[in-house]
Amino acid sequence: MPSRAERNRIGGPNPAHHVPSQATLEHFRTVLAEHMAKKGLRSTDQRRLIVETFFGKADHISIEQLLEEVRKQENGQHVGYATVYRTLKLLTECGVAHERKFGDGLTRYELADDTSHHDHLICLECGDIIEFEEPRIESLQDEIAQRHGFRLTSHKHEMYGVCASCQAREKN
Amino acid sequence: MPSRAERNRIGGPNPAHHVPSQATLEHFRTVLAEHMAKKGLRSTDQRRLIVETFFGKADHISIEQLLEEVRKQENGQHVGYATVYRTLKLLTECGVAHERKFGDGLTRYELADDTSHHDHLICLECGDIIEFEEPRIESLQDEIAQRHGFRLTSHKHEMYGVCASCQAREKN
DNA sequence: TTATATGCAAATTGTTTGCAAGTAT
DNA sequence: ATACTTGCAAACAATTTGCATATAA
Numbered sequence: 001m002p003s004r005a006e007r008n009r010i011g012g013p014n015p016a017h018h019v020p021s022q023a024t025l026e027h028f029r030t031v032l033a034e035h036m037a038k039k040g041l042r043s044t045d046q047r048r049l050i051v052e053t054f055f056g057k058a059d060h061i062s063i064e065q066l067l068e069e070v071r072k073q074e075n076g077q078h079v080g081y082a083t084v085y086r087t088l089k090l091l092t093e094c095g096v097a098h099e100r101k102f103g104d105g106l107t108r109y110e111l112a113d114d115t116s117h118h119d120h121l122i123c124l125e126c127g128d129i130i131e132f133e134e135p136r137i138e139s140l141q142d143e144i145a146q147r148h149g150f151r152l153t154s155h156k157h158e159m160y161g162v163c164a165s166c167q168a169r170e171k172n
Numbered sequence: 173m174p175s176r177a178e179r180n181r182i183g184g185p186n187p188a189h190h191v192p193s194q195a196t197l198e199h200f201r202t203v204l205a206e207h208m209a210k211k212g213l214r215s216t217d218q219r220r221l222i223v224e225t226f227f228g229k230a231d232h233i234s235i236e237q238l239l240e241e242v243r244k245q246e247n248g249q250h251v252g253y254a255t256v257y258r259t260l261k262l263l264t265e266c267g268v269a270h271e272r273k274f275g276d277g278l279t280r281y282e283l284a285d286d287t288s289h290h291d292h293l294i295c296l297e298c299g300d301i302i303e304f305e306e307p308r309i310e311s312l313q314d315e316i317a318q319r320h321g322f323r324l325t326s327h328k329h330e331m332y333g334v335c336a337s338c339q340a341r342e343k344n
Numbered sequence: 345t346t347a348t349a350t351g352c353a354a355a356t357t358g359t360t361t362g363c364a365a366g367t368a369t
Numbered sequence: 370a371t372a373c374t375t376g377c378a379a380a381c382a383a384t385t386t387g388c389a390t391a392t393a394a
Contacts, residue, residue, distance in 0.1 A: 042348055042393050063383085080351045085384065101275050103328075105359095105383075121322055130320055137312050141331055144304050149336030150293055156275075158328045159313055164321030214368050214373055235358085252376045257359065277358070277384095 020113050025055050028096045028111070035094035046079050050087040059110035060100065060129050063088065066109070102129070102158065119156075123163035130163070192285050197227050200268045200283070207266035218251050222259040231282035232272065232301050235260065238281070274301070274330065291328075295335035302335070 032051065036043065053070050054061065061069075067084045070076040088109055091097035100108045102122055117138075118131040137157065145152045162170075204223065208215065225242050226233065233241075239256045242248040260281055263269035272280045274294055289310075290303040309329065317324045334342075 040348075040394095044349060044393070046350070078351075081383095082352080082385075083350060086349085099275070101273060103271075103273055107383080121317070121320055123322070124325065130322075132316050132320065134312055134316055137309055140306055140309050140312075144306055145293070145331060145333060148293055148302055148304065149339070150295070150302075150331070150333045151339055152331055152333040153296065154333075155331040156328065157330075159317060159322070159324055160326045160328075161317060161322045161324040167321070167323055212369095212373075216368070216374060218375070250376075253358095254360075254377080255375060258374085279358080 020055070020111055024111075024113055028055070032091065032094055032096055035090075041090070045075060046083050047087050047090075049073065049076055050079065050084055051091065054088070054091070054097070054109065055111070059131075060108045061110075062106045062108050064106075098154075100156075120158045121163075122158055122160050123166055124160055125162050125166035125169075128163055192227070192283055196283075196285055200227070204263065204266055204268055207262075213262070217247060218255050219259050219262075221245065221248055222251070222256055223263065226260070226263070226269070226281065227283070231303075232280045233282075234278045234280050236278075272328075292330045293335075294330055294332050295338055296332055297334050297338035297341075300335055 029051075033043075035041075050066070050070055053073070053076075054066060057066065057069055063081065063084050066088070067079065067081060070079050070084065088097060091109070092099055095112055097109045098112050100110060100120075102108065102120070104127075118133045119137075121130040121132055122128070123130075141152070141155060201223075205215075207213075222238070222242055225245070225248075226238060229238065229241055235253065235256050238260070239251065239253060242251050242256065260269060263281070264271055267284055269281045270284050272282060272292075274280065274292070276299075290305045291309075293302040293304055294300070295302075313324070313327060
């Protein structure tokens with residue numbers, strides 16, 4: 001089982017990730033700007049840098065990974081942890097990002113892209129995260145919520161197991 | 173939204189919880205005893221007290237709640253956090269308990285009772301946790317896992333929203 | 345000009361660990 | 370007698386917060 005630090009490395013770029021369209025990003029920029037205007041918050045170099053870096057990177061990124069990416073860029077060297085936490089909280093508040101906790105102790109973030117509604121398959125061997133969509137499950141969820149009188153706001157559906165390539169590797 | 177401390181209080185006895193049969197508990201006692209025997213571990217007053225308290229309490233209990241319950245009992249006053257953590261880890265290792273993280277920063281535990289396979293509906297207003305079962309979702313999960321070549325070991329399916337009574341209360 | 349933002353370090357929270365003393369086997 | 374356990378306190382890791390300084394508006 002990979003250590004926490006290893007997982008932080010592993011979860012990087014993943015070909016299975018949905019790539020958001022420019023239109024989507026533009027929409028999110030507007031949502032964020034409006035949220036900040038309404039609350040009297042300010043647009044700073046750091047916030048813009050963090051937000052754009054987040055937009056450009058794969059989903060399921062952790063604070064640590066994101067900070068690392070931010071610091072790779074010019075102007076980003078001096079950005080601190082706290083600012084990344086505060087900015088991601090901002091994105092979460094205005095609905096641009098979702099927090100995900102996959103149980104390895106790290107909080108990961110992903111774009112709240114409604115056009116790519118998905119859940120997750122997680123490999124316990126290599127830490128790989130695969131997205132899946134299944135509309136039939138979505139409707140069963142609605143049915144269950146209705147049965148219990150719930151008004152749903154969100155859900156989390158994760159399946160844990162061993163991915164195909166790790167199974168193949170085990171056979172050796 | 174309830175604070176962390178409030179949630180810790182809220183999650184107490186819940187009529188929706190499945191009550192394990194004596195046979196189930198007896199089975200788990202055996203499983204635990206065998207696991208401990210195999211590993212050369214010892215049965216102590218504290219372990220027995222913690223385990224039986226856990227067996228007797230509602231599911232979704234946090235370490236803090238469990239320790240509180242343990243300390244209410246005679247012989248339990250001096251039990252420390254570490255021992256509860258270590259004992260619950262033991263129960264988790266041998267498959268008698270499952271860890272659950274509902275994203276409020278607390279780890280909760282429940283009996284791994286196979287006869288009550290369920291997932292969770294969580295009210296974001298009052299923190300109530302309701303269990304549900306839906307075999308049609310289970311089979312869709314298998315289908316998805318197969319589609320991606322995964323061998324599943326477990327899953328987590330949680331739906332968040334507002335429960336019926338909180339919705340009714342809002343109407344006032 | 346003035347309220348908000350930043351970076352740092354210190355504080356907090358949940359959890360784990362080292363260790364001396366206690367105890368099951 | 371020997372190894373496992375315990376409770377405590379200290380260590381940890383992720384996250385949050387206080388505060389002096391910097392900066393957007």
